[in-house]
Amino acid sequence: MKKPGSIRSLEKLGRVRLSPSFFMRDMLYSEISNYCGIQNIPDDPDLAIAAGNKLCEELLEPLQAQFGRISIRSAYRSPAVNQYGNENDLGCASNESNYGRHIWDRRDPDGYMGAMATIVVNGFIPYFEETGDWQAMAWWIHDHLPYSSMMFYPKFAVFNIGWHENPVRKINSFIAPKGCLTQPGMANHEGTHADLYREMVKACI
Template sequence: MTIKKVSSIAKLEDLGRIQLSKSFFMRDFLYSEIANWYGVPNFPEHPDIAIRSAYRSPSVNQLGNEKGHNCASNEKNFASHIWDYPDEKGYGATTCIVIPSFFRAI
């Protein structure tokens, strides 16, 4: 499925329903505490790029950087958390994961 631009709830729902693997859908990788806290949308600006990892929109990443929430600048996160923008080497992706059986709250 190709989503050209997220311009409606229906298209955002379609994006979220893209199955990335046997166990994961795109919606599983769009969650962001920063986006939720500040009420900023966190979905790709260029969703027609192949989806490979967790994602931060440029506006969410910039806000996280400005507020000191452990986000690098947008330029440093291109081809990383902001995977729909290439860096000087091209496209890439980064994800942060938690393995529940190893996570222990202190």
């Protein structure tokens, strides 16, 4: 598929079904794009679709099946949108570090495909606001899904979750306790963590 050059061709891209619950159109919304008038359209739609399909099928669908509706806060970013966000301190990392992450239509510097979305698990909000326990969700995902990286943020426990051809399996957070929760080589990385999310699962389903 060529980069859309008309409203009709952009509509066609938006109608691409990435998984049973998610369409490409769900992934293209951007406040930066809307406010600043910067197009959030992939240069390589086929690569963006392939990466987005993996993200949705392997991570978002099973997460939604377990905990209910997921809200997408930010997903695909064009290089122009991401660069503007980075240069204006709007919460975007550099383009190079976002290739194979939020910039789905660029492979990372090692040639791997990947995709990332910033999401809210709506049914998790009451549990998080009552307990402050973001780690329960992180550990459930760690034990059940083939994620590459996650980063948690304080508002609604929104988090980045990424799929990648060469997953790093690393979890970080800006919520206390801040920093790295786990990564390969840490003592807590292997084995089951069911005791850390059992009550959360009961509360959220």
